[in-house]
Amino acid sequence: MKGKVYLVGAGPGDYKLMTLKGLECIRKSDVIVYDRLANIDYLKEAKENCEFINVGKASSNHLLPQDDINRLIADKALEGKVVTRLKGGDPYVFGRGGEEAEILREEGIDFEVVPGITSAIGGLCYAGIPITHRDHASSFHVVTGHPRNDGKETKEINWQALANVKGTLVFLMGIANLQHISENLIKEGKDKNTPVAFISWATRSNQRVVTATLENAYEVAVKENIKPPTLIVVGTVVNLREKLNFFEEKPLFGKNIVVTRCRTQSSLLSEKIRDMGGNPIEIPTIKIQKVEDNCELESEINRIKDYTYIVFSSKNAVDIFFDKLNDMNYDARVLCNSKICAVGSETAKAIKAKGIIADIVPKRYVAEGLYEELKDIINENDKILIPRAKNARDFLVNKLSEKSYVKEVITYESVIDADNKNLALQVIDDEEVEYITFASSSTVKNFMTLIGENNIKKLNDKKIISIGPITSKTIEDFGVEIYKEADEATIDSMIDIISNDKKVLMGDITC
Numbered sequence: 417m418k419g420k421v422y423l424v425g426a427g428p429g430d431y432k433l434m435t436l437k438g439l440e441c442i443r444k445s446d447v448i449v450y451d452r453l454a455n456i457d458y459l460k461e462a463k464e465n466c467e468f469i470n471v472g473k474a475s476s477n478h479l480l481p482q483d484d485i486n487r488l489i490a491d492k493a494l495e496g497k498v499v500t501r502l503k504g505g506d507p508y509v510f511g512r513g514g515e516e517a518e519i520l521r522e523e524g525i526d527f528e529v530v531p532g533i534t535s536a537i538g539g540l541c542y543a544g545i546p547i548t549h550r551d552h553a554s555s556f557h558v559v560t561g562h563p564r565n566d567g568k569e570t571k572e573i574n575w576q577a578l579a580n581v582k583g584t585l586v587f588l589m590g591i592a593n594l595q596h597i598s599e600n601l602i603k604e605g606k607d608k609n610t611p612v613a614f615i616s617w618a619t620r621s622n623q624r625v626v627t628a629t630l631e632n633a634y635e636v637a638v639k640e641n642i643k644p645p646t647l648i649v650v651g652t653v654v655n656l657r658e659k660l661n662f663f664e665e666k667p668l669f670g671k672n673i674v675v676t677r678c679r680t681q682s683s684l685l686s687e688k689i690r691d692m693g694g695n696p697i698e699i700p701t702i703k704i705q706k707v708e709d710n711c712e713l714e715s716e717i718n719r720i721k722d723y724t725y726i727v728f729s730s731k732n733a734v735d736i737f738f739d740k741l742n743d744m745n746y747d748a749r750v751l752c753n754s755k756i757c758a759v760g761s762e763t764a765k766a767i768k769a770k771g772i773i774a775d776i777v778p779k780r781y782v783a784e785g786l787y788e789e790l791k792d793i794i795n796e797n798d799k800i801l802i803p804r805a806k807n808a809r810d811f812l813v814n815k816l817s818e819k820s821y822v823k824e825v826i827t828y829e830s831v832i833d834a835d836n837k838n839l840a841l842q843v844i845d846d847e848e849v850e851y852i853t854f855a856s857s858s859t860v861k862n863f864m865t866l867i868g869e870n871n872i873k874k875l876n877d878k879k880i881i882s883i884g885p886i887t888s889k890t891i892e893d894f895g896v897e898i899y900k901e902a903d904e905a906t907i908d909s910m911i912d913i914i915s916n917d918k919k920v921l922m923g924d925i926t927c
Contacts (some may be wrong), residue, residue: 425532453504507759509747539618555583561590611654623696666693667915678702781905
């Protein structure tokens with residue numbers, strides 16, 4: 417049985433500029449063949465055991481020649497596998513997708529093309545440059561700036577037509593041939609004072625925009641060290657950038673922020689960072705291991721009506737408890753005799769997602785805060801169930817046991833995720849990484865273990881953001897200085913600290 421190939425456009429770079437259909441293809445693929453310009457965070461959406469093949473495709477530096485890529489995706493499909501060919505931008509806009517599709521058709525392999533947002537449009541948008549505008553351009557022209565170098569015949573660009581058209585010109589892959597481009601446009605009659613913009617790494621948090629004129633475009637590009645991947649925009653629409661630039665005004669634009677939460681919980685913090693223009697660097701330091709065949713939890717759920725309080729101290733505890741509830745064919749109604757308590761707003765949100773509003777959420781999102789809420793209302797007749805992590809702090813269990821019956825049930829264990837050691841070592845040496853966030857004491861301890869005792873002092877060169885006092889104490893115990901602590905133990909409060917911090921000066925460069 418032959419497989420199937422999806423030629424998927426990954427968009428210009430922003431993680432959310434991917435189509436729903438494109439994500440569906442990624443999630444069901446056995447093999448993903450991806451380019452350098454495709455956002456590699458999409459690979460996290462793949463199913464377990466999916467094979468990833470990086471074929472590079474940087475300018476003039478291909479890990480695999482195009483003919484070999486064609487052969488690769490065809491061979492994988494002939495093995496009966498579902499293949500996603502993930503390409504930056506759109507597969508058919510100078511993405512060689514047409515050539516790949518021809519090979520697949522010749523070999524009788526089923527395929528689909530999933531369009532993507534081309535950088536020629538999306539990249540300009542994020543730079544504050546509308547590709548068309550009634551007062552400036554009623555057409556646009558996307559041109560390859562990178563001629564064929566394989567010896568095959570190709571048609572020369574009609575420079576006279578381009579120079580005299582009134583629309584916007586966008587050159588892709590053209591930096592190496594910039595001098596040739598500008599000289600030919602001027603030679604054929606294009607006004608030498610026509611505005612030009614260079615947009616590097618468009619739509620990403622490290623986007624950089626440099627403006628010039630057609631006459632000095634080459635000199636400016638050399639002076640400012642403009643390198644691929646860069647779009648070249650020629651036209652008066654460039655003048656609208658000063659008014660319409662929105663992306664680089666986002667509060668976290670240009671900021672590289674390390675997220676150290678566990679793999680299943682980092683997505684929310686990362687998403688908020690991305691939405692505010694920043695670059696989240698995920699280094700999961702924790703793996704969550706559920707207690708399998710948890711007979712003790714099953715036993716307590718069977719007598720759940722005996723408990724007057726159920727205390728949840730984390731989202732993981734909530735998810736595992738309610739999964740077991742469902743496995744046992746119960747729903748939330750079985751908790752009708754119990755008051756539900758949550759240590760923190762994120763835990764309360766997780767409970768709400770299960771259809772229950774927590775009865776008690778302390779003002780201080782720590783165990784001590786919940787104890788303050790409960791100490792004067794519980795008595796010896798109460799029974800309290802606390803499903804929680806192994807080796808979690810004993811404060812609540814010990815203090816509540818002084819007043820009531822407390823049953824602690826271990827539902828999961830947080831263990832170190834050693835797979836990310838190399839990445840952790842890279843980020844602490846990277847001068848462009850400014851912030852490291854810690855949302856629990858476990859993430860602190862595990863991160864310190866990953867980087868090793870000899871490297872801990874390097875963290876004093878970073879801005880360390882702590883979610884709260886317990887986490888802060890753990891950080892300080894390692895001799896690391898805390899830059900700021902969140903006012904509330906929430907992700908939003910951590911984000912507020914970073915977004916209100918002094919902005920990185922990455923403004924427009926005009927020459």
